Amino acid sequence: MTAMGGARIEISGVGKRYAQRRNSAHVVLQDITLTIESGEFVSLVGASGCGKTTLLRMISGLAPYYPGTISIDGQVVRGVPKRVGFVFQDAALLPWKTVSGNVAVGLNEVRGSYTRQEIAGIVEEKLALVGLSEHAHKYPRQLSGGQRQRAGLARALVGEPELLLMDEPFGALDAFTRLRLQEELADIVERLRTTTVFVTHDVEEAVFLSDRVVAMGANPGTVRDVVDVDLPRPRTSREAALNSARGIELRENILQLVMGTHTDRVAH
Ligand SMILES: Nc1ncnc2c1ncn2[C@@H]1O[C@H](COP(=O)(O)OP(=O)(O)OP(=O)(O)O)[C@@H](O)[C@H]1O
Ligand SMILES: [Mg+2]
Numbered sequence: 001m002t003a004m005g006g007a008r009i010e011i012s013g014v015g016k017r018y019a020q021r022r023n024s025a026h027v028v029l030q031d032i033t034l035t036i037e038s039g040e041f042v043s044l045v046g047a048s049g050c051g052k053t054t055l056l057r058m059i060s061g062l063a064p065y066y067p068g069t070i071s072i073d074g075q076v077v078r079g080v081p082k083r084v085g086f087v088f089q090d091a092a093l094l095p096w097k098t099v100s101g102n103v104a105v106g107l108n109e110v111r112g113s114y115t116r117q118e119i120a121g122i123v124e125e126k127l128a129l130v131g132l133s134e135h136a137h138k139y140p141r142q143l144s145g146g147q148r149q150r151a152g153l154a155r156a157l158v159g160e161p162e163l164l165l166m167d168e169p170f171g172a173l174d175a176f177t178r179l180r181l182q183e184e185l186a187d188i189v190e191r192l193r194t195t196t197v198f199v200t201h202d203v204e205e206a207v208f209l210s211d212r213v214v215a216m217g218a219n220p221g222t223v224r225d226v227v228d229v230d231l232p233r234p235r236t237s238r239e240a241a242l243n244s245a246r247g248i249e250l251r252e253n254i255l256q257l258v259m260g261t262h263t264d265r266v267a268h
Contacts (some may be wrong), residue, residue, distance in 0.1 A: 005039075005162055006038040006162055006194050007072045008036065008038070008073055008195070009034075009036040009059060009072055009163065010036075010071045010072050010074075011032055011036070011055075012068050013032075013033055013068050014031075014032045014066055014069070014070060015066055015067045015068060016056075016063065018028040026209060030221065031068075032223055033068075039195055040146060040211045040250065041189050041210050043198045043210040043213045044056075044197065044199045044200075044214045045200060045201070045202075045214065045216065046215065046217065046218060046254060047217030047218045048201070050216045050218035050219070051201065053167055055221070056214070058187075059072075060080060060086060061077050061080040064078075064079075071085075072092050072162075072163065083163065084163045084164075085156030085163070086156060086165050087149070087165070088167055088168040088169070089146040089167055089168040093141075093148060095139065095141060095254045098139055099132060099135050099138055099139075099143070099151050100120070100124075100127070100137065102140070102155055103151060103155045103158050103160070104123050104150055106158040107158055107161050123136075123137070123158060127154055127242075129154065132151060136149055144177070145173050145177065146181060147245060147262045149173065150184075151190075153185070157192070161194055162195065163194070164194045164195070164198070165196075166196065166197070166198045168199055168200055171200070178205075179188060183237075185209060186234075186236075187236070190233060190234050190235075192239055197209065202256050203258065204251060207229055207231070207247060208235060208242055211229060211230050213227045213250075215254055215258050216258070224260075225257050230251055231244065
C-alpha cells in the first residue's frame with residue numbers, strides 16, 4: 001500500500017457559543033489556536049462538555065459560524081471538506097447493508113469513478129487492514145461491538161482521507177477489546193500517516209496513540225496545554241510505552257492538566 005498524504009490543519013482564534021434563553025449565550029469554546037501538522041496524530045482530552053465533539057464538528061465543517069478560522073491545507077473550511085473520514089463512538093453502520101456494503105459507502109462521490117470490481121478490491125483492502133476480511137458478508141447485527149468499530153474505521157479509510165477525525169471511537173467497547181483496537185490503530189496510523197484528530201476521555205489511550213496531546217480546560221473550553229508525546233515509535237506494545245518512566249510521567253502530567261490541578265508547566 002502506498003503511504004497517504006496528510007492534511008495540515010490550522011485552527012486560529014476559534015470560539016463557539018450557543019444561544020440560550022434571555023439573550024444569553026453559552027460559551028462552549030474560547031480562543032482555540034492549534035496547528036496540526038501533516039501526518040500528525042493529535043488527541044483532544046478533556047472533561048465531558050468541554051467542547052471536544054464541537055471542535056471536531058467544526059473542523060469537519062458541520063458546525064459553521066464562529067469567530068476565528070479553521071483551514072485545511074491553507075483552504076478555509078466552508079462546508080464539509082472532501083477527503084475527511086469520520087469515526088464515531090457508535091459506528092453508525094447501515095443495518096440493511098453488509099460490512100462490505102457499509103465500507104463502500106465511505107467512497108461517497110468518488111464511487112462513480114470506479115467499476116464494481118475496483119470497488120470490491122478497494123473495500124477488500126481496507127477490510128484486511130482492519131482485520132475484518134472474514135466478516136465481509138455479515139450484517140452489522142451479526143458483529144461484535146469491536147468488529148462494528150473496525151468496520152466504521154474501514155469505511156472512514158476507504159476514501160483515502162487526508163484527515164481522519166475520531167470521536168471516542170472505542171468509548172463503548174469493553175476494556176479488553178478497547179486495548180486491542182488501540183494497538184491495531186497504532187499500527188494502522190503508523191503505516192498510513194494520515195493526519196488524525198482523536199477525541200478521548202482516556203489519558204492512557206491518548207498517550208499511547210498520539211504525537212501530541214491537547215489538554216483542554218472546560219467552561220469555556222480552552223487549550224490548557226499541548227504536550228509532546230516523545231515516546232519512541234513504532235509503539236508496538238501498549239504496556240511498554242505506557243509503563244516506561246517517560247510514559248508514566250506523561251500520563252501524570254496530562255491527567256493533572258486535564259483535572260486543572262497542574263502547577264508547573266510540563267517539560268516539553
Ligand atoms: N447544537 C448545540 N446547541 C446547544 N448547545 C450545544 C450544542 N452542541 C453542543 N452544545 C453544548 O456544548 C458543550 C460542549 O459539547 P460537546 O459535545 O462538544 O462536549 P464534549 O467535550 O464532546 O463532551 P463529551 O466528552 O461528554 O462527549 C456542552 O455543554 C453542550 O451542551
Ligand atoms: Mg463528545
